[in-house]
Amino acid sequence: MSGSAPIIASTHPNDGLLRADRFPHILCPGCGIGTVIHCYVDAMAASGLALSDHACVSGIGCSGRAAGYVNVDSYHTTHGRALPFALGIAVYKPGMRVTVISGDGDLAAIGGNHLIHAARRNVDLTVICINNFNYGMTGGQAGPTSPRGSVASTAPEGVHDRPFVLPDLVRAAGASMVSRWTVLHVRQLRDAILRGMQKRGFCFIEALSPCPTNFGRANDLGDGMAEMEVYRERCELADGTPGYDALDIDLTDHTRPILVGDFLDIERTPYQPVGEHTA
Amino acid sequence: MAEPAPGRRPMDLDRARTTRGTVHVIPERCKECGFCVGYCPEDVLAFSADSNAKGYHYPVLASGREDACVHCGFCNLICPELAIFTTELADDAGGTTS
Amino acid sequence: MTAQAAGQERVLTGTHFMLGDHACAEGALAAGLDFFGGYPITPSTEIAERLARRLPRVGGKFVQMEDELGSAVAIIGASAAGARSFTATSGPGFSLMMESIGLAAMMEIPIVIVDVQRASPSTGLPTMVGQSDALQARWGSHGDYGVAAYSPASPQECFDLTLLAFDVADRYRIPVLLMMDEVVAHMTERVVIPAADAIQRGQRPRPDHAPGATRHLPYAVGDTLVPPMAHAGEGYCVHMTGLTHDERGYPALNEATHNQLVNRLVDKVRLNAGEIERYEEYALEDAETVVVAFGCTSRSAREAVKRGRAAGRKCGLLRLVSLWPFPEARLRGLLERGRVQRFLVPEVNLGQMRREVERLTQLPVLRLNHAGGAMPTPEDILAVIP
Numbered sequence: 001m002s003g004s005a006p007i008i009a010s011t012h013p014n015d016g017l018l019r020a021d022r023f024p025h026i027l028c029p030g031c032g033i034g035t036v037i038h039c040y041v042d043a044m045a046a047s048g049l050a051l052s053d054h055a056c057v058s059g060i061g062c063s064g065r066a067a068g069y070v071n072v073d074s075y076h077t078t079h080g081r082a083l084p085f086a087l088g089i090a091v092y093k094p095g096m097r098v099t100v101i102s103g104d105g106d107l108a109a110i111g112g113n114h115l116i117h118a119a120r121r122n123v124d125l126t127v128i129c130i131n132n133f134n135y136g137m138t139g140g141q142a143g144p145t146s147p148r149g150s151v152a153s154t155a156p157e158g159v160h161d162r163p164f165v166l167p168d169l170v171r172a173a174g175a176s177m178v179s180r181w182t183v184l185h186v187r188q189l190r191d192a193i194l195r196g197m198q199k200r201g202f203c204f205i206e207a208l209s210p211c212p213t214n215f216g217r218a219n220d221l222g223d224g225m226a227e228m229e230v231y232r233e234r235c236e237l238a239d240g241t242p243g244y245d246a247l248d249i250d251l252t253d254h255t256r257p258i259l260v261g262d263f264l265d266i267e268r269t270p271y272q273p274v275g276e277h278t279a
Numbered sequence: 280m281a282e283p284a285p286g287r288r289p290m291d292l293d294r295a296r297t298t299r300g301t302v303h304v305i306p307e308r309c310k311e312c313g314f315c316v317g318y319c320p321e322d323v324l325a326f327s328a329d330s331n332a333k334g335y336h337y338p339v340l341a342s343g344r345e346d347a348c349v350h351c352g353f354c355n356l357i358c359p360e361l362a363i364f365t366t367e368l369a370d371d372a373g374g375t376t377s
Numbered sequence: 378m379t380a381q382a383a384g385q386e387r388v389l390t391g392t393h394f395m396l397g398d399h400a401c402a403e404g405a406l407a408a409g410l411d412f413f414g415g416y417p418i419t420p421s422t423e424i425a426e427r428l429a430r431r432l433p434r435v436g437g438k439f440v441q442m443e444d445e446l447g448s449a450v451a452i453i454g455a456s457a458a459g460a461r462s463f464t465a466t467s468g469p470g471f472s473l474m475m476e477s478i479g480l481a482a483m484m485e486i487p488i489v490i491v492d493v494q495r496a497s498p499s500t501g502l503p504t505m506v507g508q509s510d511a512l513q514a515r516w517g518s519h520g521d522y523g524v525a526a527y528s529p530a531s532p533q534e535c536f537d538l539t540l541l542a543f544d545v546a547d548r549y550r551i552p553v554l555l556m557m558d559e560v561v562a563h564m565t566e567r568v569v570i571p572a573a574d575a576i577q578r579g580q581r582p583r584p585d586h587a588p589g590a591t592r593h594l595p596y597a598v599g600d601t602l603v604p605p606m607a608h609a610g611e612g613y614c615v616h617m618t619g620l621t622h623d624e625r626g627y628p629a630l631n632e633a634t635h636n637q638l639v640n641r642l643v644d645k646v647r648l649n650a651g652e653i654e655r656y657e658e659y660a661l662e663d664a665e666t667v668v669v670a671f672g673c674t675s676r677s678a679r680e681a682v683k684r685g686r687a688a689g690r691k692c693g694l695l696r697l698v699s700l701w702p703f704p705e706a707r708l709r710g711l712l713e714r715g716r717v718q719r720f721l722v723p724e725v726n727l728g729q730m731r732r733e734v735e736r737l738t739q740l741p742v743l744r745l746n747h748a749g750g751a752m753p754t755p756e757d758i759l760a761v762i763p
Binding site: 052 | 411412414433438439440442443444446447448450451452453454455456457458459460462476477480484588608609610611612613614615616617618619620627628
């Protein structure tokens with residue numbers, strides 16, 4: 001537990017991409033949302049675009065706080081409504097690269113209708129859905145992605161509902177690009193976000209993340225590092241475009257792989273309502 | 280560096296240069312999640328003996344691994360707090376070729 | 378085919394025989410509408426249908442959203458990027474938009490929402506008239522905030538007040554609600570649309586410094602109480618949140634910031650009420666009975682007052698053009714003259730705006746209400762005027 005001191009710094013090279021005056025952020029030790037924010041700003045830097053060309057929109061919840069930490073035009077909206085808010089910006093200013101960062105409960109439960117319709121339209125957005133399998137901000141309630149059998153404050157005997165498998169849902173709804181990585185796969189995650197920014201159309205990246213304070217503790221997963229170890233041991237790179245059953249996640253069955261990968265990347269005409277002056 | 284398996288030895292291994300890096304830490308941002316310590320591919324990092332103002336043990340250089348950073352950047356990107364990063368050491372400051 | 382016939386002119390200058398819903402759509406176009414996000418619902422659908430044809434041809438964006446939740450938020454997002462944006466709905470959809478009215482008020486992003494009122498509650502009588510969303514317009518979203526709401530009484534006013542609604546929304550950075558009713562929406566009358574260059578547009582207060590020159594504080598206010606608005610993509614790096622926030626836009630979750638912020642949101646409208654409110658007076662000089670009416674009901678009221686006067690009854694009409702702010706000062710002024718004996722508030726609800734009148738006077742407030750589906754005739758109103 002000791003060693004020699006590294007060089008002590010007071011700022012990080014990426015601080016200019018962040019609202020560094022708000023750091024340290026509010027997220028718990030071992031939570032992966034900060035890692036997703038990090039991957040986002042790293043991709044933003046790699047995009048080569050001016051910060052003023054980027055916008056970040058979030059909904060409500062722990063992941064919904066992401067927008068508040070990035071130094072671009074950023075909007076922390078109401079629960080579930082990040083996607084239509086982002087649509088408004090993306091349609092009105094098609095030159096902007098609008099990224100939505102929000103959670104599984106926000107995007108897939110209360111905002112689920114907006115999710116499938118944004119994918120159906122192929123709205124030119126990059127959507128990073130941080131999936132921590134529960135409602136973290138409100139104290140660990142079951143959500144639309146909670147694996148069957150997992151324990152939550154609103155499912156003390158275990159979740160009975162079948163979860164959404166978000167990459168499968170969004171692919172079926174018509175997205176152009178679909179990936180799933182975990183916050184352990186930082187390079188792949190960052191690269192997927194960057195491809196989403198560079199691609200026109202609805203690009204969806206699910207980022208599996210530990211939630212040690214709520215999901216992890218309730219399900220005996222241990223701390224954030226322990227949940228990361230689950231990902232390290234069980235994640236397998238998928239071939240092609242797996243379906244619901246293959247992508248379904250069971251955190252208790254250690255024999256089942258958790259499939260990750262870039263599942264879909266196709267060219268589809270991005271959404272842009274007719275709006276040119278035809279006179 | 281481990282010797283590659285026979286038959287898989289890169290043709291330019293003699294000329295390959297291993298980047299060397301320096302670790303920088305912002306102790307007050309750290310929340311001791313352990314991702315950097317746990318996933319450093321060169322086992323460069325360990326937890327500090329003392330703690331920051333919030334009581335977290337931040338990363339320091341592990342004993343005997345002070346010169347082992349290869350500037351891969353993994354600790355940087357995986358850190359949820361943006362509390363650690365590496366910079367590349369210039370060759371004349373200790374970079375080596377293998 | 379002329380450009381006007383093809384619908385490629387943004388402002389349809391001239392005299393038209395036009396449906397109320399269409400006049401509303403034309404008012405929005407004349408106001409510089411850039412973005413419409415909506416969901417079909419009777420009796421507002423003609424607004425969306427007309428804009429689906431007209432808006433893209435003048436360079437705007439028309440998006441048919443998946444529901445009213447999305448519609449209300451999409452127009453807030455577009456407005457955050459600088460668009461003049463609005464949506465049109467009716468009672469059930471208006472209910473779904475309540476949350477977003479609070480978001481627009483809290484983020485101070487200008488939007489205009491049209492509610493063509495039908496007989497309610499719930500699905501009610503979808504094709505028939507109501508005026509029972511009047512209080513919802515003021516109080517429907519949770520918490521305290523400021524809005525303006527206008528109630529047109531004719532297709533001409535559907536045009537005029539839609540124009541005004543955009544100006545007020547931009548000037549004060551508030552949600553503005555156009556509380557139409559089914560009768561006015563489906564009424565066809567003469568509508569005169571002025572020349573494009575005769576239309577004065579209210580402007581959003583804008584930053585007076587270039588992006589990057591100094592740090593932009595999105596919620597720093599001066600005497601006007603309205604902070605300058607920077608749009609997405611301009612380089613000001615704004616942060617906006619529905620959480621209680623400080624002048625940087627950062628969450629500031631404490632009671633003092635909250636108290637100051639919410640009071641300012643309310644005061645923007647309260648202290649500027651004289652600029653925002655609108656009303657019309659008819660035969661009030663020596664009136665003993667003051668009829669207070671709005672929307673379609675005010676048309677019957679006007680005719681009733683006219684006939685009452687002809688029959689020697691001392692009655693007059695205070696027509697509420699703005700429901701909110703309620704023209705409180707004007708009503709108090711009438712009371713100070715000492716002639717008024719009573720008020721009569723006919724409305725197609727069970728007494729919503731009557732509460733405002735009762736709040737301001739000790740005098741008797743007569744009622745004439747219908748729950749919806751029919752509006753009072755001049756005879757109905759005349760029968761209540763002593």
